[in-house]
Amino acid sequence: MTDAATSPNETYVIVGAGHAAGQLAASLRQEGFEGKIVLVGEEAQLPYQRPPLSKKYLSGEFGLERVYFKPPDFYDAAKVETRLATRVTRIDRDAKTLTLESGDTLGYNKLALTTGSRVRKLPILGADLAGTHYLRTVDDVDGMRSGFEPGKSLVIIGGGYIGLEVAAVATSHGLKVTVLEMESRVLKRVTSPELSGFFEEVHCTRGVEIKCKTAIAAFESGSDGKLAFAVTADGEKIPADIALLGVGILPNTELAAEAGLEAQNGVRVDEFCRTADPDIFAAGDCTDHPSALYDRRIRLESVHNALEQAKTAAAAMCGNLKAYDQVPWFWSDQYDLKLQIAGLSTGYDTVVQRGDPATNKFALFYLKDSVLIAVDAVNAAPEYMMGRRLIGDRAIIAPERLSDTSISMKEMV
Amino acid sequence: MAKITYIEHSGKIHEIEVENGLSVMEGAVNNLVPGLDADCGGACACATCHCYVEPEWRAKTGEIGDMEETMLDFAEARQEGSRLSCQIKVSDELDGLVVKLPEAQF
Structure with a gap:
C-alpha cells in the first residue's frame, strides 16, 4: 500500500452497478482507500448477481434478497455512497467531472468504468409486442415471470447459454419450449460440436424442440394485440405465448469512446485495468484486456472476470500494481x-x-x-x-x- | 433461526443469527464476515466458500454431495471437517454451529 492509498480528501467514482462495481467498492476499502466512494448505477437496484436470473431467480427459488451481491447494509458500513437509477451521460476528462442525466455534475479524482454490457436487440417486426422479452436485468425477469405458466408456449430466439438455461427452467416448469438457432448448432460461438451435440440431445430428451439453421423473421400478434406467433424466415408460424430473445450482449463502451478513450471491442485497458487516461480505470464485461495466457487481447462475459478485474483495478487506483492474469472460468446449470x-x-x-x-x-x-x-x-x-x-x-x-x-x-x- | 459462530483464520470471532433456509455461506456474506469469497454465489461451481466444521457438528451438517466432494478434493488445505459452506442449509438443528475459515480461498 502506498501513501496514495489512504487519500482521505479524494473522491473515487464507480460508474455501473454490477458485480465489478460492487467488488471494486469493497476492494478499494480493503486496499486502504479512506476517501469518498460514489457508486452510480443506471438500474434502481443495488449491485446484484446476474447468473441466478436465468436459473434460480427465474424459477422462483430465490427472491431478490438472495441475489444481492452484498447485503444492503454493506454500503453504509463501507461508507459507499450509492446513486441508483442515475445515468451518466458524459465524462469531461479535463475538468474531471461526470455529467448526469439530470444535468448535475459529479467530480472525481479517479474514475472506474464498470459499465458492463447490454443485450443485443433484434431489429425485427413485432419484437416490442407484449409477451416478448430480453433477459439481462431483474426487471426483465420480473416482466417475464407473469407469463411463465405450465402449458404456455415459449419460443426462445438464440441457442446460447441464456436461451438453454431458460429452456431448462421453463420445461421443468411445464411450458412447451421451442428454441430457434440461426447457426448449424447451439452454443456454436462458445464451444465444440461435441458439447453442442450433447446439449441438443439433453434438451430434446426433455421435450424441448430445437430448430437449428432457423432465423426469426417477425413476431405476430393475435386479436388481443399480444404476441401470438413467431414467424421464421422460411415462413413457418410457431405459436408463442411468450418469447425470449437471447442473442448475445454488447459491451457498454459509449461513455468511454465519447470521452476519447480507445474502445472498439470493449474499453481498452492494460493488465492493471488502466485506460490511457491515468485517472480512469475499467473492469468487467466492458473491457478489452490483454491475456498473457492466450497472448492476445480478449473481452470476457463472466462473473470471475468481473470480480478479479475489479480487485486489480481497485489496487491500481490505490497505487498498487498487481497484473491480472487468470484462467477464465464459467458455469451453466441446466436441469x-x-x-x-x-x-x-x-x-x-x-x-x-x-x-x-x-x-x-x-x-x-x-x-x-x-x-x-x-x-x-x-x-x-x-x-x-x-x-x-x-x-x-x-x-x-x-x-x-x-x-x-x-x-x-x-x-x- | 440458528446462531452460527464463524472463526476467521486470524482467530477473530463472528457470532451471527442466520435464518433457516439460507446457506452457511449466505449467513457469512450477508453479515460481512471476511474470508468467504463465494464467487459463484452458491452454485457449487467454484470452491471459494470452503470452511471447516468443528467435529461435534459434522453429523448435523449433513452428507457431502458428489459434486461438493470432488470440488473439495481439489480445494487448498482440505482437512477433516472441510465443507463448501454454500452447500450447508441452515435449520434450527444447527443452532450453535461453529465453523472455521481457511487462510485463503482457492
Whole structure:
C-alpha cells in the first residue's frame, strides 16, 4: 500500500452497478482507500448477481434478497455512497467531472468504468409486442415471470447459454419450449460440436424442440394485440405465448469512446485495468484486456472476470500494481447438469473426450499445439478443477493420458 | 433461526443469527464476515466458500454431495471437517454451529 492509498480528501467514482462495481467498492476499502466512494448505477437496484436470473431467480427459488451481491447494509458500513437509477451521460476528462442525466455534475479524482454490457436487440417486426422479452436485468425477469405458466408456449430466439438455461427452467416448469438457432448448432460461438451435440440431445430428451439453421423473421400478434406467433424466415408460424430473445450482449463502451478513450471491442485497458487516461480505470464485461495466457487481447462475459478485474483495478487506483492474469472460468446449470468451463477453447486443434456422455458425467479437453487451453466439464468437478490448474500451467499432456479414466486427474501433472 | 459462530483464520470471532433456509455461506456474506469469497454465489461451481466444521457438528451438517466432494478434493488445505459452506442449509438443528475459515480461498 502506498501513501496514495489512504487519500482521505479524494473522491473515487464507480460508474455501473454490477458485480465489478460492487467488488471494486469493497476492494478499494480493503486496499486502504479512506476517501469518498460514489457508486452510480443506471438500474434502481443495488449491485446484484446476474447468473441466478436465468436459473434460480427465474424459477422462483430465490427472491431478490438472495441475489444481492452484498447485503444492503454493506454500503453504509463501507461508507459507499450509492446513486441508483442515475445515468451518466458524459465524462469531461479535463475538468474531471461526470455529467448526469439530470444535468448535475459529479467530480472525481479517479474514475472506474464498470459499465458492463447490454443485450443485443433484434431489429425485427413485432419484437416490442407484449409477451416478448430480453433477459439481462431483474426487471426483465420480473416482466417475464407473469407469463411463465405450465402449458404456455415459449419460443426462445438464440441457442446460447441464456436461451438453454431458460429452456431448462421453463420445461421443468411445464411450458412447451421451442428454441430457434440461426447457426448449424447451439452454443456454436462458445464451444465444440461435441458439447453442442450433447446439449441438443439433453434438451430434446426433455421435450424441448430445437430448430437449428432457423432465423426469426417477425413476431405476430393475435386479436388481443399480444404476441401470438413467431414467424421464421422460411415462413413457418410457431405459436408463442411468450418469447425470449437471447442473442448475445454488447459491451457498454459509449461513455468511454465519447470521452476519447480507445474502445472498439470493449474499453481498452492494460493488465492493471488502466485506460490511457491515468485517472480512469475499467473492469468487467466492458473491457478489452490483454491475456498473457492466450497472448492476445480478449473481452470476457463472466462473473470471475468481473470480480478479479475489479480487485486489480481497485489496487491500481490505490497505487498498487498487481497484473491480472487468470484462467477464465464459467458455469451453466441446466436441469441436473452442471457445466463448468475453464479456459477459452477458441482455436483448438484437438479435442479429447474423457468419460462417457451417456452417463451425463464427462469432460472435453481442448488442445492447441499439444498445450491444454480449455476444458468443458459436465458433472465432472475433478476434470474442471484440475483442468483449470493445468491450463494456467500451459501443460502439455498426451491425449491418450487425458482420455484414460483409469488415470486420476491428480496424476495428470 | 440458528446462531452460527464463524472463526476467521486470524482467530477473530463472528457470532451471527442466520435464518433457516439460507446457506452457511449466505449467513457469512450477508453479515460481512471476511474470508468467504463465494464467487459463484452458491452454485457449487467454484470452491471459494470452503470452511471447516468443528467435529461435534459434522453429523448435523449433513452428507457431502458428489459434486461438493470432488470440488473439495481439489480445494487448498482440505482437512477433516472441510465443507463448501454454500452447500450447508441452515435449520434450527444447527443452532450453535461453529465453523472455521481457511487462510485463503482457492
